[in-house]
Amino acid sequence: MTRHLYSCPLRWSDMDAFGHVNNVVFLRYLEEARIDFMFRLAPGDGSPSFSGGSVVARHEIDYVRPLVHRHEPVVIESWVTSIRAASLTIAYEVKDHEGADEVYVRASTVVVPFDLEAQRPRRITAEEREFLQRYVPPAADGAEGADAQEAVAA
Template sequence: MGVFVTGVRPRWSDMDAFGHVNHANTVTLLEEARIELLFTEAARHGVKELAEGMVVAKLVVEYLAPIVFTGEDVLVEMSVRELKSASLTLDYVVRGSRDVNSPVVVKAETLMAPYNVTTARPRRLTEAERDFLAGWRAGGNGA
């Protein structure tokens, strides 16, 4: 697999006075894409624990060009760069349209930690979670 690709649609209300999607709403678009991978796709592969608790420990966003509302999806490509026993780093490349050849407008990364909401404490990744996530390493061939 290697790279997970999904579309997310900016909303008209995401734009600021300068006519582009503002920072807070860009972060929300990244979150929506991440949910598709960590919750929806993981569940499709029988890995449901990720949806029970994941927190963002670090977020880095690099803006290369504005995201502009067009009524169409932007393309988000995600891969797992680093996978540890109790964390993972996701890399994002956001393209200005659904076209894989469209310019990159944002690059980002999130350091994620699995979290037990019952105990309110971080936890270790399960073997099933690690196996699923390893399939999304950049350049990996996945399961």
């Protein structure tokens, strides 16, 4: 399975009074990784995919272990677990580096493509679906992969 990798720097201001990265800051980290995935890596040269707008419908975050400030960035691995007609779900793991066993956060975000002019959700285009499917785990990866494959077909 292909995962999108984003190197996310830690900022001194990310820490809270307890000396670790504040729980709310992780939402910003996930946003940075999601934007890098959806907009800079959008399919096609000059493609308008995803650039028309999107909104977050849901976040789910499991804080696995505290992350203290350091000079090295964390790596955020992202992949797609569900593609529906007008939404997709992106899963994340925040780690020390690609393939690391130390996971700080596991999360997911439901994203809805949004038509900014019409001010309403829109359907995922064929081009977007083709791009996203590269990041869906194969069914052989277990239940999550099977659910994602089923959702892709929906």
